[in-house]
Amino acid sequence: QVQLVESGGGLVQAGGSLRLSCAASGRAVSSSTMAWFRQAPGKEREFVAAIRRSGGTTNYADSVKGRFTISRDNAKNTVYLQMNSLKAEDTAVYYCAATAFYTAVVTTQYDYWGQGTQVTVSS
Numbered sequence: 001q002v003q004l005v006e007s008g009g010g011l012v013q014a015g016g017s018l019r020l021s022c023a024a025s026g027r028a029v030s031s032s033t034m035a036w037f038r039q040a041p042g043k044e045r046e047f048v049a050a051i052r053r054s055g056g057t058t059n060y061a062d063s064v065k066g067r068f069t070i071s072r073d074n075a076k077n078t079v080y081l082q083m084n085s086l087k088a089e090d091t092a093v094y095y096c097a098a099t100a101f102y103t104a105v106v107t108t109q110y111d112y113w114g115q116g117t118q119v120t121v122s123s
Helices: none
Strands: 003-007 010-013 018-025 033-039 046-051 058-060 068-073 078-083 092-099 117-122
Touching: 003 092, 018 033, 018 092, 018 117, 033 068, 033 078, 046 068, 046 078, 058 068
Parallel strands: 010 117
Antiparallel strands: 003 018, 018 078, 033 046, 033 092, 046 058, 068 078, 092 117
8 A cells, every 4th residue: 555645844934945745655766657746725626746556657737847856865765846936826625646667747647646735835
């Protein structure tokens, strides 16, 4: 059974930075495509970024390109999301997810989810 635990959320001013962490157990992060999604109040959960299981290539939603960076530390079995130049519209609960698919950007393609961590950006 794969378990994902997010941390690192909080309150930050617009223009600031946060780093989210997703600690995995039950499966190596290098053997899964790992992703971050987010869900704002009243909105559907949306894709943010993913790092693929082979080669570690990444892809991002257009709304976060150039500001967010996804990475992983295989030794710590942890995936990170570095968020810079945060905007009020980045406010959401951020979720970590894992899948066996090589490329996946929709929620239904992901098998395992964390509990989420709240990110609030004040303007």
